[in-house]
Amino acid sequence: MMQRRTLLKRLAGLLMGAMGAVLATPAVLYLLDPLRRLRGKQPGVPALPVARLDQLPDLDRGEAPLRQSVVARDVRDAWTRFPEVRQGSVWVYRRGDQVFCLSTVCPHAGCSVDYDEQQRRFVCPCHRSTFSLDGKRQDGPSPRDMDSLEVQVRQGQVFCRYQRFRLATASKEAI
Numbered sequence: 001m002m003q004r005r006t007l008l009k010r011l012a013g014l015l016m017g018a019m020g021a022v023l024a025t026p027a028v029l030y031l032l033d034p035l036r037r038l039r040g041k042q043p044g045v046p047a048l049p050v051a052r053l054d055q056l057p058d059l060d061r062g063e064a065p066l067r068q069s070v071v072a073r074d075v076r077d078a079w080t081r082f083p084e085v086r087q088g089s090v091w092v093y094r095r096g097d098q099v100f101c102l103s104t105v106c107p108h109a110g111c112s113v114d115y116d117e118q119q120r121r122f123v124c125p126c127h128r129s130t131f132s133l134d135g136k137r138q139d140g141p142s143p144r145d146m147d148s149l150e151v152q153v154r155q156g157q158v159f160c161r162y163q164r165f166r167l168a169t170a171s172k173e174a175i
């Protein structure tokens with residue numbers, strides 16, 4: 001009699017465990033699904049639109065560069081979707097046929113580089129590093145040129161691959 005009761009208890013325990021597992025499985029799969037979808041996807045560095053080609057100032061004609069925010073749209077992590085995420089800002093312009101896209105982040109300590117219209121050069125307000133119209137280092141403590149970003153022009157739209165680089169190093173190292 002005792003053995004039968006023990007057996008029934010064990011069977012009931014097994015049954016409850018099996019039912020719990022059946023009920024929990026969809027919830028666990030639901031929670032893990034975003035991770036499964038992200039697996040193997042490398043985010044990479046997307047080319048983001050910054051301006052229309054016909055908007056670009058031409059520095060060789062005495063115009064001033066355009067400072068533009070770089071915004072990624074429809075960014076998703078495993079569980080959340082963000083309609084817009086600001087990545088940073090860039091100086092974008094042309095010199096004749098050549099299109100330039102320079103990060104506004106100063107390579108010295110990360111301040112935001114301005115454009116000096118009188119001197120026609122880029123100047124960092126923090127420690128007075130100066131850069132030519134092509135972003136080449138002229139004076140000051142910056143250890144390298146302004147960080148140029150890869151540019152693409154497609155169907156009249158200018159795209160930049162916005163990246164951040166290690167500060168205070170002579171070489172340009174993406175982080």
Ligand code: FES
Binds near residue numbers: 107109110128140
């Ligand atoms: S942060 Fe630009 S010169 Fe120091």
